[in-house]
Amino acid sequence: MTKSLFPFLILLITLAFTCYGQEISVNSDRLHESLMKLSSYGKNANGGSDRQAYTKHDIEARAYVKALMEDAGMQISVDFAGNIIGRKAGKNPSLKPIAFGSHIDEVPNGGDYDGPVGSMGSIEVVKTLSEKGIQTDHPLEVIIFTNEEGGVVGSRALVGALSKEALQVVSSSGFTQYEGIKLLGGNPDRIPELKRNVGDLAAFLELHIEQGGNLYSEKLDIGVVEGIVAIEWWEFSFLGKANHAGTTPMNMRKDPMLPAAKFVLAVNEIVNSYEGRHVGTVGKIQAFPGAGNVIPGEIKMTLEIRDLSSEKIWEIYSQIEKSAKSLASASEIGLDIKHIEVASKPALADPMIREIIKSQAEKLGFTTKSLPSGAGHDAQEMARIAPMGMIFIPSKDGISHAPEEFSTKEDIANGTNVLMNTILELDKRLK
Numbered sequence: 001m002t003k004s005l006f007p008f009l010i011l012l013i014t015l016a017f018t019c020y021g022q023e024i025s026v027n028s029d030r031l032h033e034s035l036m037k038l039s040s041y042g043k044n045a046n047g048g049s050d051r052q053a054y055t056k057h058d059i060e061a062r063a064y065v066k067a068l069m070e071d072a073g074m075q076i077s078v079d080f081a082g083n084i085i086g087r088k089a090g091k092n093p094s095l096k097p098i099a100f101g102s103h104i105d106e107v108p109n110g111g112d113y114d115g116p117v118g119s120m121g122s123i124e125v126v127k128t129l130s131e132k133g134i135q136t137d138h139p140l141e142v143i144i145f146t147n148e149e150g151g152v153v154g155s156r157a158l159v160g161a162l163s164k165e166a167l168q169v170v171s172s173s174g175f176t177q178y179e180g181i182k183l184l185g186g187n188p189d190r191i192p193e194l195k196r197n198v199g200d201l202a203a204f205l206e207l208h209i210e211q212g213g214n215l216y217s218e219k220l221d222i223g224v225v226e227g228i229v230a231i232e233w234w235e236f237s238f239l240g241k242a243n244h245a246g247t248t249p250m251n252m253r254k255d256p257m258l259p260a261a262k263f264v265l266a267v268n269e270i271v272n273s274y275e276g277r278h279v280g281t282v283g284k285i286q287a288f289p290g291a292g293n294v295i296p297g298e299i300k301m302t303l304e305i306r307d308l309s310s311e312k313i314w315e316i317y318s319q320i321e322k323s324a325k326s327l328a329s330a331s332e333i334g335l336d337i338k339h340i341e342v343a344s345k346p347a348l349a350d351p352m353i354r355e356i357i358k359s360q361a362e363k364l365g366f367t368t369k370s371l372p373s374g375a376g377h378d379a380q381e382m383a384r385i386a387p388m389g390m391i392f393i394p395s396k397d398g399i400s401h402a403p404e405e406f407s408t409k410e411d412i413a414n415g416t417n418v419l420m421n422t423i424l425e426l427d428k429r430l431k
């Protein structure tokens with residue numbers, strides 16, 4: 001090639017890239033400003049967030065969210081469960097919407113990123129598309145869910161999984177869900193009417209902070225979520241005989257603390273003996289009667305196991321149960337085991353969406369890792385009715401649900417760009 005042609009060729013290549021590739025990106029300054037503004041609603045003296053669902057801070061923050069949605073060109077509605085829904089029409093109204101979103105409520109003294117990143121990120125995506133004059137074929141729906149931290153209330157309502165009894169549960173604001181939903185402008189009596197069914201949405205996506213330390217410690221940009229783990233709980237009671245700690249000789253005791261202590265170690269050993277990313281925890285121990293000068297008569301402890309596969313959870317559990325039984329019988333101690341219903345099933349991300357998230361992230365030059373979500377999210381409920389995908393960004397030191405929760409402005413913009421490009425690619429493929 002002659003030298004004179006070279007600059008021309010470069011120009012052509014650049015032009016081709018600009019026209020072909022989605023060379024658009026979100027406005028990271030604007031996104032960060034909206035996050036900071038949102039965090040001002042309910043900021044407490046510790047620097048934490050007291051924006052629990054249904055509080056005055058939550059209600060004021062929701063007004064701010066609606067204003068942002070309107071500015072981004074969305075049509076806003078609040079459904080009977082209090083979910084805020086922003087719609088942007090697609091070119092083809094016969095297609096089902098691509099939905100995405102998160103929550104803005106926090107745990108008491110929580111952080112500024114768990115929920116808000118995905119909420120503000122979703123609105124920023126629509127704002128950017130509107131600004132650049134890009135209209136997708138599918139309608140778009142941004143959903144800001146009601147009371148995620150209090151039991152994924154809004155998303156459960158949306159998929160028809162919120163019972164009447166659940167509405168009577170008192171939330172951390174002091175209001176029942178029923179009262180709280182009314183405060184948000186919902187109508188709890190009519191919740192059954194808003195149920196969406198399988199096929200009503202083309203897909204659901206959620207951008208979220210990881211809340212764990214995988215991405216941060218490995219210095220990776222984007223987490224491609226494989227799914228949200230199932231959780232199972234049990235209560236183990238080791239039953240001995242309470243007696244005087246001073247007058248009962250060592251060889252005449254029936255002390256349930258001994259097998260219970262060995263049990264804690266056994267749980268850790270058994271859980272570690274399996275390959276994979278499952279976790280098992282003894283998180284609560286109670287001694288009865290619970291006095292320094294009494295040999296306990298009973299030790300109660302909880303066991304929790306989480307994994308993407310329910311079968312694997314039960315396989316690990318069966319080994320733990322075996323070990324507990326042999327520890328108890330070796331010390332001539334009784335054992336009582338109760339399975340506690342938490343009704344948490346694994347929610348797997350859609351394989352095609354996972355592949356799109358990964359390839360779009362890599363196209364943008366980001367490093368990725370596939371990983372399960374150990375925490376619950378609205379996406380786990382939405383997976384019951386739509387192909388689901390989740391995008392994680394790093395959490396500093398893996399801290400969450402605390403004032404120290406932090407993600408960088410750059411990571412937030414990166415995650416939001418991956419969300420936007422995933423939506424655009426899904427818009428092309430889901431036809």
Ligand SMILES: [Zn+2]
Binds near residue numbers: 103114115148208
């Ligand atoms: Zn969250």
